[in-house]
Amino acid sequence: MADVTPLRTAAETGLSKLFEVRRLKLPGAAIAREEAFRYFEAMGLPHRRVEAFKYTDLRAALREAAPPAEAPADAAAREAVAAARGFAGLDAARISFVNGHLVGGASDLAGLPAGVAVVPLSAALTNGDPLLAHLAPVAQSRENPIYQLNAAFMADGAVIRVAAGAKVERPLHLRFVGTGREAFSTATRVLVVVEAGAEVTVLETHEGPDGVAYQPNDALDVVVAEGGRFLHSRLNAEGDAAVALSTVSARLGAGAHIETVNLVLGAVLSRHQLYLHFAGENATATVNGATMLRDGQLADSTLLADHAAVGGVSREQFKTVIDGDATGVFQGKIIVQQLAQKTDGKMKSDCLLLTDEGQMMNKPELEIFADDVVCGHGATCGAPDEDLLFYLMARGLPRPEAESLLVQAFLGEAIEAVSHAGARAALIGEIEAWLARRG
Secondary structure (H helix, E strand, C coil): CCCCCCCCCHHHHHHHHHHHHHCCCCCCCHHHHHHHHHHHHHHCCCCCCCHHHCCCCHHHHCCCCCCECCCCCHHHHHHHHHHCCCCCCCCCEEEEEECCEECHHHCCHHHCCCCEEEEEHHHHHHHCCHHHHHCCCCHHHHHCHHHHHHHHHCCEEEEEEECCCCECCCCEEEEEECCCCCCCEECEEEEEEECCCCEEEEEEEEECCCCCCCEEEEEEEEEECCCCEEEEEEEEECCCCCEEEEEEEEEECCCCEEEEEEEECCCCEEEEEEEEEECCCCCEEEEEEEEEECCCCEEEEEEEEEECCCCCEEEEEEEEEECCCCEEEEEEEEEECCCCCCCEEEEEEEEEECCCCCEEEEEEEEEECCCCCEEEEEEEEECCCHHHHHHHHCCCCCHHHHHHHHHHHHHHHHHCCCCCHHHHHHHHHHHHHHHHHHC
16 A cells, blocks of 8 residues: 655745754754654644634645744844833733843843742853753644644743742733734743742733735743732734634642733634643642734634542633634643542633624533542633613613623633733723724
């Protein structure tokens, strides 16, 4: 029987060529990069026949492989950072990345809060920083070709350590800014290690130019030790032609807590992947998402919560608003391992369709191997309530304003989970600005 050689797309061929050119120039262990890329190469770009990507066909979306962005000149980097708007008014320690490279001159590395240490990822890889042993903390994420593509190409980012017992009151703001007129790609990796009993708030923003088909593929690895707390708010305000891929991979120790809320406004196509592993007993997680789409956008939120210890509690709530012919995707799975008795997991996806042209794909799942658990999931999808609209319009509000109030209330349930008051207000402001642009 003749061997069958799968056809490779132009993007896949381009990525192979780019890797061969760059692999020996990138910092860190070449063998690890080689293994990561060979894994990606064997899988290829995910397409509709891959179950986890059946609603988000990256093979069709990525026609060409954009070249990795070079480190920008200081003046260009400062100009790009100065134009960034996300969380701009908040008092926070800024760590700025422009085109995937940490820019020390536009960051507050010398004025970090007590208990926080930051090392550029490029330096950590070159010097063999021992904290790198915490990279890729969730096994399931290492089976994802997009995450492995990031591992193959990651050139810069940051390694952040929060010392044991530190209560960091001032947030850290990871500010990712893209700039340029030609297509480019980035592959940043940020590792946050929260030691025992420590607490930190991390804000994350992603912005870039409109009209440029750039391709960010960013990953955030988080390890929260016993009794630690990691509070995370993320804003996707990417440019309107970007294909934006992102992954959060988090491992929770005993009694640890993670809060992560993601607001999606930008990119023509985005996929945000979350992998949570409950490694210690009585760990808790709040995972929320709010997505606002229009004009042919597609946004995919994919979640895996792996309960592997007793007494874990997880709450996941995702809200999607679709205008025009946009498409929303939610895929969520809660796994309860046999040893994870007393697990309490609840997952919900709700969608509000503002027109008849939009569509929403919901796929919530439970996979339970324990017998003493409380778990549930659900999904809803529908138009704004006409009775509520009539009530508001009868009191003098025009229909667009009445509809905007309903949308704000709908999304507010997800945003309310943000513990930091300033970040919560900033995200609400982004929602209001999106509604204002809608008119």
